[in-house]
Amino acid sequence: MFDYARGVEQKLERIFRELERDAAAALRAEGFATSQQRHERSLGLRYKGQSFELTIKQSGKGIAADFHRAHRERYGYSQESNIVEIVNARLRSTGLVEKVAERKTRADKRGRGEKASRVVKAFIDGKELRVQVYQRSELPAGARLRAPCIVTEYSATTLIPPGARAKVDEYGNLILVLEKTR
Amino acid sequence: MKQFDPTTLEIYRALYTSVAEEMGIALRRTAFSPNIKERRDYSCAVFDARGRVIAQGDHMPVHLGSMPMAVASALRHINLQPGDIVALNDPFAGGTHLPDVTLVMGVWLNEGKGEGVKGNRGTGKRSPRCSPLSLFPCSPQSSSSRTAPITPTSAERRLGQWD
Numbered sequence: 001m002f003d004y005a006r007g008v009e010q011k012l013e014r015i016f017r018e019l020e021r022d023a024a025a026a027l028r029a030e031g032f033a034t035s036q037q038r039h040e041r042s043l044g045l046r047y048k049g050q051s052f053e054l055t056i057k058q059s060g061k062g063i064a065a066d067f068h069r070a071h072r073e074r075y076g077y078s079q080e081s082n083i084v085e086i087v088n089a090r091l092r093s094t095g096l097v098e099k100v101a102e103r104k105t106r107a108d109k110r111g112r113g114e115k116a117s118r119v120v121k122a123f124i125d126g127k128e129l130r131v132q133v134y135q136r137s138e139l140p141a142g143a144r145l146r147a148p149c150i151v152t153e154y155s156a157t158t159l160i161p162p163g164a165r166a167k168v169d170e171y172g173n174l175i176l177v178l179e180k181t182r
Numbered sequence: 183m184k185q186f187d188p189t190t191l192e193i194y195r196a197l198y199t200s201v202a203e204e205m206g207i208a209l210r211r212t213a214f215s216p217n218i219k220e221r222r223d224y225s226c227a228v229f230d231a232r233g234r235v236i237a238q239g240d241h242m243p244v245h246l247g248s249m250p251m252a253v254a255s256a257l258r259h260i261n262l263q264p265g266d267i268v269a270l271n272d273p274f275a276g277g278t279h280l281p282d283v284t285l286v287m288g289v290w291l292n293e294g295k296g297e298g299v300k301g302n303r304g305t306g307k308r309s310p311r312c313s314p315l316s317l318f319p320c321s322p323q324s325s326s327s328r329t330a331p332i333t334p335t336s337a338e339r340r341l342g343q344w345d
Contacts (some may be wrong), residue, residue, distance in 0.1 A: 047214075049214035050211070050212060050213065050214060051211075051213070051218070051219040051220065052210070052212075052219070054209040071212075075208055075211075075212050
């Protein structure tokens with residue numbers, strides 16, 4: 001920790017360069033080329049005498065001016081005559097990954113009805129019914145399911161209640177339209 | 183009296199309590215006195231325009247219990263205007279021990295219509311002629327060394343008059 005004074009910027013520049021060097025090496029070790037890295041610098045600042053910092057990004061208008069403005073925005077006032085303390089220098093480094101492409105689900109061109117994997121007995125609203133059970137991964141895009149039925153998958157079970165309509169969209173989402181509450 | 187369903191009541195209870203909690207957080211995070219920033223010897227609450235408690239922070243019972251009397255005293259003596267803060271520590275005006283200074287400020291919503299009042303109180307605001315950060319009024323033997331009570335009728339009540 002040191003008081004704000006001339007020459008601090010150069011010292012901070014050295015500290016940030018050092019942090020960026022370490023972060024770049026760590027990201028490179030994980031397979032991110034220099035062009036796939038983003039480094040964001042920020043400073044933890046407070047007035048001398050306070051115990052809590054505000055984390056701010058430098059705008060280039062001067063550290064103290066940035067802090068006075070941030071303190072005014074956050075707390076409603078600033079103390080221009082007080083000393084601004086730099087408590088820490090932070091670097092947030094991100095490895096940029098390509099966005100996963102949206103994958104469309106195959107459509108069933110033959111347009112035949114969905115095949116239930118099995119039929120089970122289920123109690124719905126106190127009534128015993130025989131309902132179809134579908135495997136979610138087997139459902140093609142455009143499939144329409146007749147309610148009531150059950151859709152199972154590795155991580156979830158979806159009950160499509162009587163009166164609802166269910167359809168599989170081109171991305172494999174299950175779109176349910178529930179009957180209006182009577 | 184307007185009736186609230188339990189869900190709405192709980193949402194508003196949490197909403198106003200969070201206001202008092204956030205007042206406390208702002209006070210602590212900006213404080214210079216160890217009594218506030220380390221010991222957390224402060225309390226905040228939200229009142230309606232008539233000075234009735236709406237919500238309290240999870241703070242000091244001794245402050246919160248007497249704060250309605252301090253707010254009542256402030257409202258009785260001062261016609262609060264936007265920007266005004268009433269400061270008091272007089273035990274006969276809802277104060278506790280003299281180092282506790284209570285600040286009462288109005289909140290205006292809907293273009294100037296008075297809607298509520300908030301108060302906060304904490305130990306450690308340096309009181310006149312008292313050693314810095316002391317928790318007790320100074321030596322009672324010498325009247326010149328005693329902490330002076332601030333009442334809502336003291337002259338120093340307009341925000342602009344505090345440095």
